[in-house]
Amino acid sequence: MPALPEILAFEDDLRAIRHDLHAHPEIGFEEVRTSSIVAEKLATWGVEVHRGLGKTGVVGVLEGARGPGRRIGLRADMDALPIVETTNLPFRSQNPGVFHGCGHDGHTTMLLGAARYLAEKRDFEGTAVFVFQPAEEGLGGARAMIADGLFEKFPVDEIYGLHNAPYLEPGQILAFAGPAMAAADFFDIFITGSGAHAAMPHASRDPIVAASALVQALQSIVARNVSPLDAGVLSVTQIHSGSAYNVIPEEATLTGTMRAFKPEVMDLMRTRMKAVCEGIAAAYAVTVDLRNRPTFEVLVNHEAEAAALADAAREIVDEEGVLTEPRPMMGSEDFADMLRKAPGAYAYVGHSGDLPLHNPGFVLDDAILPIGASLLARIVERRLAA
Incomplete structure (x- = not known):
């Protein structure tokens, strides 16, 4: 299936959130509007909200209905880039010189989608921790959240993240163990x-x-x-x-x-x-x-968690769409700092965009939103199964 049916049911809502975030991009540590929207959405769905970690970071905590257990973290980045957008989309950036040219608006939306689904079902044993991180684009947002006590205040047994990938085909998810980003x-x-x-x-x-x-x-x-x-x-x-x-x-x-x-x-x-x-x-x-x-440190996916992420992906896309052969990339990601604090893995989700990340004409395919949200939701449900 392309996504969980419950998430497909509110796909239009996800698209609206993403378009709004895209139209109002914010540079790292300035994500005041973005983090407020995130906090408001989480609170509406009954998720416990904590603000101010790493200046503009947001953490949501959701207890499962099956009682206490392990704790699984999910992370998305929120910041935009200092690039002039040239897409001419109807929801293009209204902030001159600032542009979601890496798709972080989509990542934030996907994690919100996973949080909504999990909050509505709560069919797991343990706790889901939703980490909305500021300032990924070279400004040290992950380190700022960690320095503010992220993992002491909200400990996790595992943590997972993802990134959109215009260099993969739509319906493909890449997840492999070992060094993944430089x-x-x-x-x-x-x-x-x-x-x-x-x-x-x-x-x-x-x-x-x-x-x-x-x-x-x-x-x-x-x-x-x-x-x-x-x-x-x-x-x-x-x-x-x-x-x-x-x-x-x-x-x-x-x-x-x-x-x-x-x-x-x-x-x-x-x-x-x-x-x-x-x-x-x-x-x-x-x-x-x-x-x-x-x-940035080297981003190293932990073996067991990378395998778990690939298994979760097989429930979202076809078996042929799950890629597990190592494909290290010279790009960098400060999720690496979080993976040095807790085991976990980072996946890449393909979409139909035909321009590279950080290009002023980059367009994120909205069809990726329910797929990414479903992947994040399923890894929680699988890892916290009773």
């Missing part, structure tokens, strides 16, 4: 030289020339230092410098990210990046200030 650092590099008139470059120490050389040199780290048998990525994603046609500026700034699955590869890349920056500084007579920020 560790990631974000970096900022500040280059300071000496400005001058653009007609007199000899009087300057040009930070733009140094920055250009540094971008090229950084690419040698993966190409010539990381073993071809190990995965590694280093991407410069921003270059900022200058304000006029005829002025060589004083400063240039580079930002970006590096990723790998092994700690030793991350350490190697950090060491080589520092050495390359020092070399460029010496070669171009500028100062180079490297600031590296470890942001």
Whole structure:
């Protein structure tokens, strides 16, 4: 079956919630409206609501009708991206420069759908804990919730999450054990030289020339230092410098990210990046200030829980639609921090979108909503079966 019949019965409600969230996206730690809607919906369905963990996070607690037992956590992210939306959807973003370009509006809606279904049935033994997390997009929302006592106040025996996947076919669910998403650092590099008139470059120490050389040199780290048998990525994603046609500026700034699955590869890349920056500084007579920020751990799915998630998926989609062969991705997810506190797993749910995540034209297929909600609901019912 494509989804649980009880969830299909309120599919229109899920679509309306998702469209509303999409039209009013909020950046990490600013999800005030979103978290209020989440809290209101949970309370309406009789779920115990707790607010303020990780600033704008929300936790819902639901006791099953079959008495006390184990505790299963479900997590969804709520934040949007600083991207200008180009979809022209009728419910497109009304907040300029902010866009749900990763589908977190859908993830939040799916978890709300699972919470509504479970609250209406309560046919399980134990407790379901619904974790609505802020600031997944590199701002450390999971760590903020954990620092605020998430797992001390709301302990769980297992925890599960999911992500939409436009690179899978509709009706496919991917769940496998082991490393699934890469560790990631974000970096900022500040280059300071000496400005001058653009007609007199000899009087300057040009930070733009140094920055250009540094971008090229950084690419040698993966190409010539990381073993071809190990995965590694280093991407410069921003270059900022200058304000006029005829002025060589004083400063240039580079930002970006590096990723790998092994700690030793991350350490190697950090060491080589520092050495390359020092070399460029010496070669171009500028100062180079490297600031590296470890942001994501490797997301590792636990074996038993990944198998349980795949089994639950088989009740939602056809057997042929459940994929369990490892398919690690260089993207990163701070659900990894939660999986270091409790065993669990993370799944990917395919849909008909034809543009990648973080693209300004990305469109989430609404048909995924009852499927994701059903998967989350079933993992609770299966793991808390009497």
